Amino acid sequence: MTAKERIQEVLEKCLRFASADQTEVVVTGQDTYLTRYATNYIHQNTAETDTQVSVRSVFGKKIGLAQTNALDDASLKRTIEHAERIAKVQPDLLDFLSLPSKDDAGEITAQAVFSDRTAASTAEERARAVGRITALSVKNGFDAAGAFSTAVVRFGIANSLGIRRYTEATRANLSAIVMGPTGSGFAEGLQSDVGKMAVDRVAETAVGKCRDAQNPVAVEPGDYEVILEPAAVADMIQFLAYMGLGALALQEGRSFMSGRIGQKVTGENFTLWDDGTDPAGMAIPFDFEGVRRQKVMLIEKGVAKSVVYDSYTAGREPGKKSTGHALPPAAQIGALPLNLFMKPGDAEVEDLIKATKRGILVTRFHYTNPLHPVLTTITGMTRDGTFLVENGKVKSPIKNMRFTNGILDAFDAIEAIGKRPALVDMFGLGVCSAPAVKLKKFSFTGGTEH
Amino acid sequence: MRFVSRVGETIAVKNGAVEGATASTDLGFGLRVLKDGAWGFASSSTPGLEEVLAVADRAVGIAKASALVPGQRAKLAPVEPVEDRWESPYKKDPFDVKLADKLELLLSAEKRVRDGGGGKVMVAQASAGARREEKSFASTEGSYIEQAITECGAGLSAYAVGPGELQRRTYPNGDRELTGCYGWEAVEALDLVGNAERVGQEAAQLLEAKKCPSGPKDIILDTTQMVLQIHESCGHPTELDRVYGTEAGFAGTSFLTTDKLGKFKYGSDKVTIVADATVPHGMGTFKYDDEGVPGQRTVLVDKGTFKNYTTSRETATRLGQKASNGAMRADGWNRMPIIRMTNINLEPGDWTLDEMIKDTKDGVYMEINKSWSIDDKRLNFQFGTEIGWEIKDGALGDMVKSPNYTGITPEFWAGCDAVGDKKHWKLWGTPNCGKGEPMQVAHVGHGSAPTRFRKVRVGVGQ
Structure with a gap:
């Protein structure tokens, strides 16, 4: 089962389990990786895989919210029961009209920014990029610090008024702070496609700024x-x-x-x-x-x-x-x-x-x-x-x-x-x-x- | 390896309606591995042994990648293996209290906030929250530790709006539901309803209050503002990872470099600050940190002299100390532990607040932090509070709005000449301490009594 199919299955299951007047389910899945460096070496290097489910249950003008990251049926049912129970004990939110309908949500033609290269990037690739920054820093007698992260984020949204959405996006962030004895320099890059990250430009800009910032x-x-x-x-x-x-x-x-x-x-x-x-x-x-x-x-x-x-x-x-x-x-x-x-x-x-x-x-x-x-x-x-x-x-x-x-x-x-x-x-x-x-x-x- | 589950509940009411009521469950596991002195960490919320093995393999692969860049390698201070279970104490389980009863309390208190505001309070809020974290820690050095930490709290806020003006007043201390490691008894002790009208009144009064005077003044900070003052200007700069530069890429480093250890004059002789993970009910209280090191009490500043850092097993070794003092904490299953504050407390002095005010000729008394900013070495700060009162010739005078003050950390603490006594000492929770990449939000504690600082520049930009 693909990640998309898994998220869509969770969305539809939640809507089936629900008994509120209106129900909205938001599922966000993410695979995030972050390589952190300081004083010219990698000191933290992390990976995280998670999928979070948020359920909004509406009875008339009462709204309850519950969240979980456990995707088994029992956990999903319990989450929906929580949201519905929370909604039922509330006073009316008088100026609440409705969750958006399919018509309210509009037609979508634009695409999320997604890069296969970012989705497939590895810890080795991030480490080698960081190594180019630290090498230039060392060559100039400076200390470099920063982070290089990549992420794939998946968004699935469904509600009982007919909205069904799914998309995937990627993001890569690189930052460099280069420090000398009396001053520091900075540069950063933000791309959807990690292959377009100008690693050497980030390194040269931060090192150059640091050089100019001394004394x-x-x-x-x-x-x-x-x-x-x-x-x-x-x-x-x-x-x-x-x-x-x-x-x-x-x-x-x-x-x-x-x-x-x-x-x-x-x-x-x-x-x-x-x-x-x-x-x-x-x-x-x-x-x-x-x-x-x-x-x-x-x-x-x-x-x-x-x-x-x-x-x-x-x-x-x-x-x-x-x-x-x-x-x-x-x-x-x-x-x-x-x-x-x-x-x-x-x-x-x-x-x-x-x-x-x-x-x-x-x-x-x-x-x-x-x-x-x-x-x-x-x-x-x-x-x-x-x-x-x-x-x-x-x-x-x-x-x-x-x-x-x-x-x-x-x-x-x-x-x-x-x-x-x-x-x-x-x-x-x-x-x-x-x-x-x-x-x-x-x-x-x-x-x-x- | 750590397996962590959290259940939480937050309820917020605003202007007579429920703004948000949320129940949450979050669980997963993370593995930190050290290979050839390089770190790798991987985590997942997917259950099952197959996933655990895959994540362990990923963590090792990441550690190998870390080693591709030459440089510092980790050596860990020893720690005794231990098997134990610990739970933070509470009297009334907050998850057993009926939601309807919680809502009734909050709606009643929030209405009184609006009543107190007399039409000038555009937004009145009341909120309550609870969180229980269960975590299991196991290490290849032979430790197996289970801990359960329950937190609870509640608060009120009022936002008054006038022409070109917005003023906030909160109770008990800023926009935060969680105030300590307690059960629902903590909420009952707050007397939200009894304090609500005053909160609304003071928000409205602030619209008409005069500006904070500008220039050098003596200031007395209430415990609610001392929380922030200690947090930013002592808690963060004494984190040893920050000193070694590993936070440089994000929030910065520290002026408290290792050459200053044991001799630098951080403040006046009235200033003794400790990191204490053992004090009851603190948000930085635990029996073991996330390296399996026992929670402990460490003197950071002793009668004004800088004495120690908060440390990890890796940084303690690097500093030449024999053992970590137990300050490694991770924000959940999906984060690598980093050095965090525990409860960073200013030890009490021997003044009452009345004595302090009577002894002040020209000053400002300030309560509850509203804005904060400090430079990347934790030296130059500018902090603002919700409310203040002028002090003239030993007596509180007019209310002033948006008071703020600025200073350089060691100069500011050198001006500390009066610290309140034990009766005035109070421990607060700070559930929003951000640090690290990816971002980690820690729950920490700060205790102090009202404290006076001489000749501080106030009213910046007024």
């Missing part, structure tokens, strides 16, 4: 022009999405978009959308309710356009339909955009540097966290390559800085945008395609010793 000087905190490379831009976008681009946050007044749809929220040169069907991202054509993922324009030329919906949040607004952004059933934060694209510009990073009188070039952020979700204020540190730029040239590496800044304020201060977006992992669930940007002003509020 950093301290600069005073304050407001600076700033050039943010794609990883830093993607970090801000993922927090923007988490804090306010889902319908539930909007409906509850917690989002920066609340009451501002149609209004200007950033500069005119900032445009952001979500598209789970674009093969330039990590396309999976339906969400965790089986609904077709739609392209949603979130912010267009600086104007707040829309947020994303699942069936529950859509049902709370007259005339709204799910946009195909439901999260896994146990998530209680509503719909989220997981395939974000920021519109690129026409500049090379070198152009952004040339246009800077006195500013700071940031490779990436570290440990970013929200301070004020409505104002979109975040704080975090720079990491793995921070540089002072003066009169259009990189003058010297600098010690890491703490920033405290509004994300919308940052995207209101964009002077120029890079032309080469990078695909960056987002919370391990989604991806963000983001270019480098140059901002007129960004607030650094503290320094550190390295």
